[in-house]
Amino acid sequence: MCPVLSKMSKQKTVFVTGGTGYIGSHCIVDLLNEGYEVITIDNLTNSRSGALRRVEEITGKKVTFYQCDLLDGETVHKIFAKHKIDYVIHFAAMKAVGESMQFPLIYYKNNVIGTINLIEAMKANNVYQMVFSSSCTVYGDPEHLPITEDHPTGAVTNVYGRTKYLIEEMLKDLSRAEEKWNIIALRYFNPVGAHPSGRLGEDPTKNFTNLMPYIGQVAIGKKPNxxxxxSDYDTPDGTGVRDYIHVMDLASGHVSALTKLDQEHLKFKPLNLGLGHGISVLEFVKEFERLTKVHIPYEFAGRRIGDVATLVCDGSRGMKELKWQPTRSFQVMCKYRCSQLFSIHPFISGFHLYWDCLALI
Ligand SMILES: NC(=O)c1ccc[n+]([C@@H]2O[C@H](COP(=O)([O-])OP(=O)(O)OC[C@H]3O[C@@H](n4cnc5c(N)ncnc54)[C@H](O)[C@@H]3O)[C@@H](O)[C@H]2O)c1
Known part of the structure; x- marks a missing residue:
């Protein structure tokens, strides 16, 4: 067969929910670069459609976008019926731990009912392959470290995490009840960093407390400290310890997960995505200062409800099963060109930094 035709016949279509968001947009770059066609929906509650324009500029490829809420099941069905979809990657969710404790019903409705609507549309259109964005929060306050996939889940410390746990349980039940389902739940640890072009990054429309963008805002003087x-957790310096993973490594983990779904019938399989290397908040700040030569003033406040001391994974199963290897170190996650440190990126309003993470390594 002519090589062009053979390549075309292999092109598969991925339906991505939450595709204008932080992780979704970076993942779409990888999917397009790997030759997948992408249909994406987002309700733009925590992102902007401009992210997809930049994805198209970076890749030179088109993305089909619908502004659509997963709670609008009828429209989701219509979109599914219009396209021939092979896989779903389900990123769309509300994700702020503190907000979830204040507004639990909104979180249960958005995340759990939204997923039920998606599953119904998939079933109605004979689509059974799915990668679900889960989270290390399903492990709660871990009983032992590093956390493997066999660690018990469910003793979750916040509402956001409980929505992820409930969805995992629902997907597990579904895969037990109906043989066709083939689902990988990727339990992310702490995604940070941005696309090396500096054209994409973490650009939420809501207030955020994630460490990396927060430090970025202090570095450029948008926040005083x-x-x-x-500061009294049972950790070496009293601050929380997390396992950071570069968002582009996370993105390539999803592409590997689609390949895995093609090769094996897994029913439901949870896999950790993390490096297995714990870094405290204070270590993070010091490393950032060392790399950028910018002083980050800080103050301590009490613990946040729902936070835990340490979340560090054993990521070896995920790497082995997905034949995937994260390649960006913590230094790469923090590093960007000092000469561009204070550049105001014309597109990334929330972040205002060129995260030129790879260029120097
Ligand atoms: N960023 C993290 O630290 C982290 C860690 C673990 C897991 N996750 C999970 O990864 C996924 C992506 O996270 P992110 O950091 O890219 O968040 P994000 O907020 O940047 O992206 C999520 C996107 O989903 C959209 N969305 C939310 N509810 C929707 C709905 N009902 N219908 C349609 N669109 C909707 C939002 O507008 C947003 O663009 C989420 O499921 C999140 O829970 C994130």
Missing amino acids: LTIFG
Whole structure:
């Protein structure tokens, strides 16, 4: 067969929910670069459609976008019926731990009912392959470290995490009840960093407390200082310890997960995506200062409800099963060109930094 035709016949279509969001947009770059066609929906509650324009500029390829809420099941069905979809990657969710404790019903409705609507549309259109964005929060306050996939889940410390746990349980039940389902739940640890072009990054429309963008805002003087929540945790320096993973490594993990779904019938399989290397908030700040030569003033505040001391994974199963290897170190996640440090990126309003993470390594 002519090589062009053979390539075309292999092109598969991925339906991505939450595709204008932080992780979704970076993942779409990888999907397009790997030759997948992408249909994406987002309700733009925590992102902007401009992210997809930049994805198209970076890749030179088109993305089909619908502004659509997963709670609008009828429209989701119509979109599914219009396209021939092979896989779903389900990123769309509300994700702020603190907000979820204040507005639990909104979180249960958005995340759990939204997923039920998606599953119904998939079933109605004979689509059974799915990668679900889960989270290390399903492990709660871990009983032992590093956390493997066999660690018990469910003793979750916040509402956001409980929505992820409930969805995992629902997907597990579904895969037990109906043989056709083939689902990988990727339990992310802490995604940070941005596309090396500096054209994409973490650009939320809501207030955020994630460490990396927060430090970025202090670095450029948009915030006077960093508030560190909790200085009395049972960790070497008293601040929370997390396992950071570069968002582009996370993105390539999803592409590997689609390949895995093609090769094996897994029913439901949870896999950790993390490096297995714990970094405290204070270590993070010091490393950032060392790399950028910018002083980050900080103050301590009490612990936040729902936070835990340490979340560090054993990521070896995910790497082995997905034949995937994260390649960006913590230094790469923090590093960007000092000469561009204070450049105001014309497109990334929330972040205002060129995260030129790879260029120097
Ligand atoms: N960023 C993290 O630290 C982290 C860690 C673990 C897991 N996750 C999970 O990864 C996924 C992506 O996270 P992110 O950091 O890219 O968040 P994000 O907020 O940047 O992206 C999520 C997107 O989903 C959209 N969305 C929310 N509810 C929707 C709905 N009902 N219908 C349609 N669109 C909707 C939002 O507008 C947003 O663009 C989420 O499921 C999140 O829970 C994120």
